[in-house]
Amino acid sequence: METIFFTIVAAVTVLSGIMVVTCRNPINSALSLILTFFCIATLYVTLDAPFMAAVQVLVYAGAIMVLIVFVIMLLNIRSEVGRRYTHAGIIGTVVGFLMLVLTFNFLNNSSLTGAKGLITTDVINKIGHTELIARSMFTDFLLPFEITSILLLVAIIGAVILSKKKI
Amino acid sequence: MGFELFGLPMIYYIAMIVKVLVVFVFVLLTVAYATYAERKIIGHMQVRLGPMRTGWHGLLQPIADGIKLFFKEEIVPSQSDKFAFLLAPIIALIPAFIGFAVIPFGDTIEVMGYKIPLQIAAFYDTAAGKVVDLNVGVLYILALASVGVYGIVLAGWASNSKYSLLGGLRSSAQMISYELAAGLAIISVFMMSESLSLQKIVADQAGFGWYAFKQPLAFILFFICSIAEINRTPFDLPEAETELVSGFCTEYSSMKYAMFFMAEYANMVTVCAVTTTLFLGGWHGPGFLPGWVWFIAKVYFLIFVCMWIRATYPRYRYDQLMRLGWKVFLPLTLLNIVVTGLIAR
Numbered sequence: 319m320e321t322i323f324f325t326i327v328a329a330v331t332v333l334s335g336i337m338v339v340t341c342r343n344p345i346n347s348a349l350s351l352i353l354t355f356f357c358i359a360t361l362y363v364t365l366d367a368p369f370m371a372a373v374q375v376l377v378y379a380g381a382i383m384v385l386i387v388f389v390i391m392l393l394n395i396r397s398e399v400g401r402r403y404t405h406a407g408i409i410g411t412v413v414g415f416l417m418l419v420l421t422f423n424f425l426n427n428s429s430l431t432g433a434k435g436l437i438t439t440d441v442i443n444k445i446g447h448t449e450l451i452a453r454s455m456f457t458d459f460l461l462p463f464e465i466t467s468i469l470l471l472v473a474i475i476g477a478v479i480l481s482k483k484k485i
Numbered sequence: 486m487g488f489e490l491f492g493l494p495m496i497y498y499i500a501m502i503v504k505v506l507v508v509f510v511f512v513l514l515t516v517a518y519a520t521y522a523e524r525k526i527i528g529h530m531q532v533r534l535g536p537m538r539t540g541w542h543g544l545l546q547p548i549a550d551g552i553k554l555f556f557k558e559e560i561v562p563s564q565s566d567k568f569a570f571l572l573a574p575i576i577a578l579i580p581a582f583i584g585f586a587v588i589p590f591g592d593t594i595e596v597m598g599y600k601i602p603l604q605i606a607a608f609y610d611t612a613a614g615k616v617v618d619l620n621v622g623v624l625y626i627l628a629l630a631s632v633g634v635y636g637i638v639l640a641g642w643a644s645n646s647k648y649s650l651l652g653g654l655r656s657s658a659q660m661i662s663y664e665l666a667a668g669l670a671i672i673s674v675f676m677m678s679e680s681l682s683l684q685k686i687v688a689d690q691a692g693f694g695w696y697a698f699k700q701p702l703a704f705i706l707f708f709i710c711s712i713a714e715i716n717r718t719p720f721d722l723p724e725a726e727t728e729l730v731s732g733f734c735t736e737y738s739s740m741k742y743a744m745f746f747m748a749e750y751a752n753m754v755t756v757c758a759v760t761t762t763l764f765l766g767g768w769h770g771p772g773f774l775p776g777w778v779w780f781i782a783k784v785y786f787l788i789f790v791c792m793w794i795r796a797t798y799p800r801y802r803y804d805q806l807m808r809l810g811w812k813v814f815l816p817l818t819l820l821n822i823v824v825t826g827l828i829a830r
Binding site: 343345346349352368369371372373375376379380381384387388391392446447448 | 566568569572619620621624625627628629630631632634635638639641642650653654657661664681
């Protein structure tokens with residue numbers, strides 16, 4: 319049952335991912351990307367990570383993609399449909415090939431032992447996914463968390479300064 | 486009923502389908518009669534009678550409207566993006582309806598020895614002896630609300646009309662702004678209940694321990710932000726008739742227009758149901774009536790309040806709306822979180 323479900327969702331994920339780069343109309347690309355995010359959220363659900371799924375939809379599909387769609391609509395890129403970027407194709411092929419090599423290298427290496435870590439499905443079901451994330455975020459990873467918040471604050475201030483004509 | 490499917494008794498699946506059907510039909514009926522109630526209530530508030538001709542006191546008006554919209558000519562603008570134009574009403578309608586999956590609308594009932602919780606996305610775990618529901622229910626609703634924006638944005642863009650585009654842009658900016666404040670307002674509820682599961686949040690409010698009393702500021706802010714998020718008066722800027730014809734749905738006609746209309750009212754019902762669940766004790770109430778009656782009564786009261794607000798307040802100006810969202814509501818919700826963190830426990 320789960321394997322069938324995974325196969326369907328994974329196929330849609332890959333297909334919509336391909337659609338993102340092949341669609342000529344930027345809006346259709348953006349819509350495909352939203353579909354990809356949804357499929358990834360579905361995969362998170364099957365991995366017993368509902369919090370990740372909800373946040374994936376909330377942040378990526380709901381907030382970031384709205385801004386991207388917004389920009390596409392405002393710029394009205396329709397007129398540029400049909401122009402070809404041959405350089406991007408070459409660079410993309412090289413990067414894609416390198417990624418493929420890396421992936422095979424990773425899979426063939428013996429670093430994947432198959433041993434289970436501390437956080438198993440039982441632990442997630444017992445304590446709760448959200449609680450586990452919160453616990454590690456506010457204990458083990460407190461410093462990176464705070465640094466990220468300061469980084470975001472700096473970005474916000476920068477955005478305000480850049481967009482204001484007169485301060 | 487000994488038959489099992491994927492390790493769960495058959496009645497589990499039957500109960501699920503029955504719950505989905507009952508809730509869906511009930512919400513559809515509520516949506517249809519909300520349009521009638523709105524016209525009636527606003528009519529009486531403005532010393533008019535509202536619809537009177539179709540049926541007794543106009544009771545058949547929603548059905549007549551539905552049939553009329555169904556038989557209207559379907560117009561697709563020739564310069565529009567056909568696919569997105571078709572997709573937009575669907576994207577607007579679906580999130581508005583599936584939000585109900587996680588809302589608990591009554592106590593657990595017993596059918597043929599099986600305990601069935603009155604919540605679609607939940608089942609009774611006999612081994613643990615408790616109801617298991619989606620443990621991020623609130624985030625699910627917030628996520629759906631954020632997806633609903635696409636319907637409006639796409640409708641505005643695909644119509645290839647300046648009024649539609651302006652309406653769509655306005656609305657998406659408005660929804661993103663108020664989504665943030667609404668999300669922050671309910672964080673104080675999570676802090677009190679220590680859970681994201683709606684079952685747990687409702688259980689915490691038993692015996693009039695409603696979060697509306699414990700978190701009055703969060704309650705008011707969340708309700709106002711929700712009204713703004715679903716584009717209702719006084720925040721219905723996207724369809725301000727005097728400036729934008731009818732905003733993002735200017736080019737829509739027939740059933741596609743009706744779908745936007747239904748989405749708007751379904752959103753209103755969802756928002757009222759969520760507010761009831763988070764702040765007004767969900768289905769809890771004095772014991773002489775079953776839980777689902779209390780739930781429906783509270784939701785209908787909030788819907789009435791929405792219509793009352795519409796009849797009372799004039800529309801905001803766009804800059805006023807943005808200022809209110811970012812400079813008043815957002816700091817207030819942040820302050821509320823800090824105060825809750827200091828006082829609660």
